[in-house]
Amino acid sequence: MYRLYEFSPSGNAYKVRLLLTQLEIPFDKVELDILKGETRTPEFLAKNPNGRIPVLEIQPDLFLFESNAILFYLSEGTQYFPSERLERAQVMQWLFFEQYSHEPNIATSRFWISWLGKADEYQDLLQKKRELGYAALEVMEKHLSDRAFFVGERYTIADISLFAYTHVAHEGGLT
């Protein structure tokens, strides 16, 4: 059975739980508190040398990290990942957009404000992240102005990935 190492409030972990649930794949969960450094222990670094959750243990001692790579692994060959070449690449385009332009702004703002409680300390950086976060949301709004899903005409892991932190953006001050 798959085992998911996660910090459950993380949107990156949420993505993986959502897909596993929609695929009706049973899995075990191991909760790690990133606020207590539990992802920086030698034991965890042996699973992901980059010290981040989520990590999927595919079989004993075989680990995959990076949330969107895990989505790709689980979805290839299912209805949630296209079979057509261009659409496959377009899903990837939105997954990389998510990790580069969306998550570092929206998720990090949420973490600083709602988890660390350091809105004042990070005020200047938060202002910049809020601008970039709104810019990312605007790119999404524009793209979705005449379609229901990010790629093709159906729900894929691009929608799952971008939904994860968008639906809690208000916890990062993006309302």
Place this chain on the structure above:
Amino acid sequence: MYRLYEFSPSGNAYKVRLLLTQLEIPFDKVELDILKGETRTPEFLAKNPNGRIPVLEIQPDLFLFESNAILFYLSEGTQYFPSERLERAQVMQWLFFEQYSHEPNIATSRFWISWLGKADEYQDLLQKKRELGYAALEVMEKHLSDRAFFVGERYTIADISLFAYTHVAHEGGLT
């Protein structure tokens, strides 16, 4: 013929040129000066609503953005992208690592120091980015300590992607 919209000093553009060249695929190049805002014009935003290079024009008026998504598009079905399920996801794992933990630190430091000439102005942020950049390089060093390539036993787009900014890391002060 493919047309690549790029800012040639960009490592993200370099990746795509390298793969196209190694695949012996001819392509046109359109140079845009990001320092002059040429990727934020209405004309360019119609190609990539996120206003970033590289963008690959696959056929007239059909555009793909995000460098690593372009690598995926061009390499699927070639020797540079694995056919085995786990290895495919492992390539993706390293591509997402590159865009989340490597590029934002190493490429941004290089841009601020060597292109904007603002090492003093960004001193504090650069210090943090240098730490995170070295941490990313250490993850790579550790992974490559007993193997020649990031995934499997052959050269893939994971190697291309991570080589792009690593080989110019010194221009960002990571020596």
